[in-house]
Amino acid sequence: MGSIEGIITGFQTAFNIESILFVMLGVFAGTIIGMLPGLGPISAIAVMIPMTFGMDPSVALIMMAGVYYGAIFGGSTSAILLNAPGVSGTVATAFDGYPMAQQGKAGKALAIAAISSFVGGTVSVILLMLLAPILSSVAISFGPPAYFALMVLGLTAIASLSEGSTIKALISAVAGFMVVTIGIDPQSGTQRYTFGNVNLLEGLDFLVIALGLFALAEVCTLVLKRKDQSFRNLHNIGSLKLTKKDFKEMSGPMSRQSFLGFLIGVLPGAGATIASFIAYISEKKIAKNPEEFGKGSVKGLAAPETANNAATSGAFVPLLSLGIPGSGTTAVMLGAFLVLGVQPGPMLMTERPEIFWGVIASMYIGNIFLLILNLPLIPYFAKVLKIPRPLLISLVIIFSMIGVYAVSFNTFDLYMLLLFGVIGFIMRLFAFPAPPFILAFILGGMLEQSLRQSLTISNGDLMIFLTNPISSALLILSLLSFVFPLIGQIRKRKG
Amino acid sequence: MLKTVNKKVSLVLLAIGTGYLILAYQIPSYPYTQIDADVIPKTLGYLLIFLSVLLFISKDSETEEQKARRNIPKKEVGMLLVVAGLILLYIILLEIIGFVLVTAVFIYSCSRFLGYKSHITNGVVSISLPVLMYLMFTELLKISLPSGILPF
Numbered sequence: 001m002g003s004i005e006g007i008i009t010g011f012q013t014a015f016n017i018e019s020i021l022f023v024m025l026g027v028f029a030g031t032i033i034g035m036l037p038g039l040g041p042i043s044a045i046a047v048m049i050p051m052t053f054g055m056d057p058s059v060a061l062i063m064m065a066g067v068y069y070g071a072i073f074g075g076s077t078s079a080i081l082l083n084a085p086g087v088s089g090t091v092a093t094a095f096d097g098y099p100m101a102q103q104g105k106a107g108k109a110l111a112i113a114a115i116s117s118f119v120g121g122t123v124s125v126i127l128l129m130l131l132a133p134i135l136s137s138v139a140i141s142f143g144p145p146a147y148f149a150l151m152v153l154g155l156t157a158i159a160s161l162s163e164g165s166t167i168k169a170l171i172s173a174v175a176g177f178m179v180v181t182i183g184i185d186p187q188s189g190t191q192r193y194t195f196g197n198v199n200l201l202e203g204l205d206f207l208v209i210a211l212g213l214f215a216l217a218e219v220c221t222l223v224l225k226r227k228d229q230s231f232r233n234l235h236n237i238g239s240l241k242l243t244k245k246d247f248k249e250m251s252g253p254m255s256r257q258s259f260l261g262f263l264i265g266v267l268p269g270a271g272a273t274i275a276s277f278i279a280y281i282s283e284k285k286i287a288k289n290p291e292e293f294g295k296g297s298v299k300g301l302a303a304p305e306t307a308n309n310a311a312t313s314g315a316f317v318p319l320l321s322l323g324i325p326g327s328g329t330t331a332v333m334l335g336a337f338l339v340l341g342v343q344p345g346p347m348l349m350t351e352r353p354e355i356f357w358g359v360i361a362s363m364y365i366g367n368i369f370l371l372i373l374n375l376p377l378i379p380y381f382a383k384v385l386k387i388p389r390p391l392l393i394s395l396v397i398i399f400s401m402i403g404v405y406a407v408s409f410n411t412f413d414l415y416m417l418l419l420f421g422v423i424g425f426i427m428r429l430f431a432f433p434a435p436p437f438i439l440a441f442i443l444g445g446m447l448e449q450s451l452r453q454s455l456t457i458s459n460g461d462l463m464i465f466l467t468n469p470i471s472s473a474l475l476i477l478s479l480l481s482f483v484f485p486l487i488g489q490i491r492k493r494k495g
Numbered sequence: 496m497l498k499t500v501n502k503k504v505s506l507v508l509l510a511i512g513t514g515y516l517i518l519a520y521q522i523p524s525y526p527y528t529q530i531d532a533d534v535i536p537k538t539l540g541y542l543l544i545f546l547s548v549l550l551f552i553s554k555d556s557e558t559e560e561q562k563a564r565r566n567i568p569k570k571e572v573g574m575l576l577v578v579a580g581l582i583l584l585y586i587i588l589l590e591i592i593g594f595v596l597v598t599a600v601f602i603y604s605c606s607r608f609l610g611y612k613s614h615i616t617n618g619v620v621s622i623s624l625p626v627l628m629y630l631m632f633t634e635l636l637k638i639s640l641p642s643g644i645l646p647f
Contacts (some may be wrong), residue, residue, distance in 0.1 A: 053636055164561075167553055171508060171546045178515060178539050185532035188525035192532060193518060223578055224571055226609055390609035391620060394602045397582060402628065405589070406638050414586040418579065430504055431561050452530040460529055 003133055006349070010357025014365055019062050022055075023362050026063035027369045030070020035078050035384050036392065038218035040087030041071035041329045042438070046210040047399050049336055050406035057340040058355045062362035064336045068329070069121060069312050069363070072272060073370055074381075076113045076305060081106060081382055088163070089272030089308045092280040096293065096300035103296055107238040110378045112246065112298060113305045114371055116254050120306035121367040123258035124265070124313035128320075129360050131266070133349060135321035140346040144453035145465050147324075149474035150268075151447045154318075154326055155440055156478040157269025162433040166482070172432045176440030177447075179204060186445070187452055199412040206335040208413050209441050211400040212420025213427070213434045219396055220425040226389040237379045246298050253283045253303040261307030265314020268326040269481070272308035272315075279307030313363060320344050320356060324443070328435030331442040339407070500565075505551040512547055516540030574609070581605050593643015598625035 013019065026048070033044035048067050052060035072089060079085035080097035093113065100109040142150070159169040182193040183203030194200040257279040264275040283303040284293045293300040315330045323345030325331040337344050342355055349356045374381070387395075404417050427434055458464035466472045519536035567575075585601045602621035611617055632638045 050632075050638065051636065053638060165550075165553070167546055167550050171543065171550065174539055174543050174546060178536075178543070181536050181539070188528050188532045190523055190525055190532040192522055192536060193515075219578070220575055223575055223609065224567065388606075388611055388613075390606040390611035391602075391617065393578075393609055394605040394621075395624070397578075397605065398598055398602060398624075401582075401585065401589075402594075402632075402640075406632060406636075406640070411586050411590060414589070418582055418586070422579070429565050430500065431557065448535045451535070452528075456529040 003129055006133065006353060006357045007129055007361060009353050010359075010361030013058050013354045013358030014062060014361040019059050019358070019362065020365060022059050022063040023066045023366050024369055024373065026066025027070040027366055027373060030067035030072075031074040031077070031370075031374060031381060032384055033067075034071030034074025034087070035381065036074075036387075036396070037078060037082075037084050037385075038221060039071075039215060039396065040075055040089070041068050042210055042332050043215040043218070043396075043400075044068070044071040044074075045329070045332050045336055046207055046215070047403045049207060049339055050403055052336070052340060053406070055340075057342050058352075058358045060340050061337060061342065061355060061359050062366075064333065065316075065359050065362055066366045066369070068333060069117075069309065069366060070370065072308060072312055073114070073117055073374065076117070076308075077110065077378065077381065078385060080109045080113060080301075082385060087272075089276055089311075090304075091273070092276040092304035093301065093308070095280060095304070096295070096297045099294065100296035100301065104238055105296070107240040107378070108242060108246070109296075109301060110237070111240040111242055111375060112250060112301050114375050114378075115242070116250060116302040116305040117309040118367050118371045119254045120258045120261055120309035121313060121370070122364065123255075124262040124310035125360065125363040125367065127259070127262045128313045128316055128363070132317050132321045132356075132360070135317060136346045136349045139322050142322075142346070142470065143468070144450040144457065145468040145471040146474065148447060148450040148454055149465060149468075149471035149478070150322065150324055151443045151450065153474045153478040153481070154268040154324055155436065155443060155447075157267070157481050158327065158436050158439050159269075160481045160484075161269045161274060162436060164431050164433065168430075168432045169436045172427065172434065173436035173440040176209075176437035177444040179209065180441050180444030181448075187449070199410065204416060205404070205408055205413060206332070206438075206442060207404050207407055208416045209420055210332050210335065210438055211403055212417045213424035213437060215396055215400045216417065216421025217424025217428055217434070219393055219400075219421065221428065222389060222393050222396070226393065228389070237382060240375060240378070249298040250302040253279070253299050254306045257283070257303050257306040258310045261310030262314040264307070265311030266317045266326075268318065268324075270311075271327040271329065272311045275307040275311035275314075276304035279303040316359070316363075320348060320359065321346060323348070324446075325439065328438045331435075331439045334442055499555040500557070500562075501553065501555045502551055505547045508547040508550065509544060512540055512543035515543065577608060578605065581608070590641045591643060593645050594640040595625045595629050595645060596643060598628070 029048060030044050033039050033047065044067050045064055075085060075087045075090040076093045079090040079094040080101050083094050083098040085091045085094050097109045155173050159173050160166050162169040182200055184201050185192055261275040261279060264270045264278060280300060280303050283299050284290045287299055315326055318324050318326050319330045319334060323343060325334045334344060342352060401414055404413050424434060454464050465475060519533055519540050522533040522536060524531050581601060585597055588597050599621045603617055606617050629640055632640050
């Protein structure tokens with residue numbers, strides 16, 4: 001099926017009352033959850049998963065996609081209004097968004113954010129529509145060695161690109177992989193690390209890990225910061241109107257960063273965070289008046305906002321066409337696919353075209369909703385930020401618990417959730433990044449399977465990874481992803 | 496010898512890696528497979544040990560901000576422990592007393608404990624939210640939550 005026929009199928013799936021309603025619901029819920037301090041797309045997707053039970057998988061996934069970009073947008077709102085970016089992807093948004101809000105132009109900043117998100121999102125969905133089928137048709141010939149190498153690249157890339165120490169990021173990834181070995185080994189039926197506990201036979205559910213490491217760990221941080229009153233100084237939103245001059249200034253960054261952001265989003269390991277920083281830095285470099293950046297520049301706000309939304313759709317390329325997430329957030333998204341019984345990957349486009357294209361088509365609709373829902377409703381949404389912290393903490397705890405309980409109906413999983421909340425908090429204290437952990441947890445099973453399949457094919461000969469051209473190229477790339485940052489560090493020290 | 500935090504952390508990780516590895520060697524073998532179930536666990540165990548050693552010898556590059564993050568006053572640690580205790584109680588009582596009641600009591604007491612002073616709002620939220628969620632899950636989504644001692 002070509003792109004054009006495909007997208008028609010997609011619009012047929014996405015353009016009915018039910019789907020549109022659920023996209024709206026997803027965007028709405030995503031925006032509100034994303035706005036809450038510390039809760040980003042990962043928590044938003046994880047909390048919403050129980051809602052999708054019993055729904056048609058294509059509608060459910062369309063809604064989850066809405067939650068995803070809604071949450072990214074919601075994060076920008078708190079970054080602009082409170083200088084409290086909910087997720088790292090919106091840190092760069094606060095650089096110019098917050099100064100603008102302080103100057104009493106919060107409404108203008110929110111409008112710029114909404115419009116550049118819309119442009120970034122829409123342009124990149126077009127690119128996604130063109131690129132994903134091509135990658136799918138290439139990936140269909142990939143054997144287990146290539147898949148193995150691809151996942152190794154994904155993991156090393158996220159580790160080498162995460163903030164702070166690369167060693168700590170790798171340790172985090174290894175720990176995530178270790179946790180996934182708990183349970184019955186699917187290939188041999190051997191029990192591993194179950195300690196005779198029946199509840200561990202099937203391994204741990206990914207929701208336990210996602211909500212524990214992200215939402216509950218954030219609860220601990222919120223408890224410590226509960227007396228923070230910054231949200232009380234919420235500025236008056238002011239007018240949302242933009243002038244012709246504003247549009248003119250935005251057009252440059254928007255057109256450039258839609259493409260750049262998309263490309264960065266496609267790359268494994270890099271995502272909205274890196275895309276938004278690169279966008280900010282590159283626009284500052286080419287700007288005629290770089291000194292305005294950081295003081296409420298229109299360009300400085302439009303660039304990261306365009307880029308982080310473009311990267312969000314870009315990240316769907318490897319997820320949909322290879323079945324391999326490149327970031328923590330898309331890893332949780334993959335979890336949502338699997339919960340609904342859909343396996344993303346090269347076969348998805350041919351076997352379940354209504355889902356493949358439906359998700360893509362829904363992004364056009366979702367982006368439009370983001371714009372028309374959020375622009376007029378922003379002043380009301382912003383009230384969410386005023387929820388008193390103690391109440392917010394209790395609610396986040398309850399939502400996480402019910403999210404897990406509604407999947408497993410087992411209190412054992414709730415104890416595990418609490419345990420991973422504690423682990424997540426300790427990881428934060430000692431600066432171990434959590435995204436590599438969740439990515440390794442989700443990829444671990446597939447990685448082990450492809451490794452064992454490859455070695456079964458080759459009778460245990462490791463050379464199979466080097467003789468296969470795709471896997472050897474990918475493995476060299478993953479090696480390089482380490483060598484380069486290392487060289488950079490050594491240079492820095494010498495300098 | 497254990498001057499930096501990294502060194503202490505790496506020793507803990509080393510212990511975890513070793514424990515994991517010891518258990519990996521106890522995984523029963525399965526004769527009919529090329530690559531057995533213990534290959535990945537053993538690799539991961541050695542990898543963690545190797546990385547812990549790297550962490551031990553690497554230079555501590557923590558910023559002051561990161562160090563400050565660990566400086567939690569004793570009173571706050573107590574707060575965290577009480578919240579964890581409340582969560583534990585919630586889990587224990589969830590299936591015995593039922594979702595609606597336990598959740599209502601949890602939201603009210605946890606918010607109150609963390610310093611939320613408005614009794615009325617707190618009361619309204621802690622009663623209406625569990626009831627709404629319960630109805631949504633059981634009626635709309637057909638997911639049954641524990642009803643406990645309540646008759647419905």
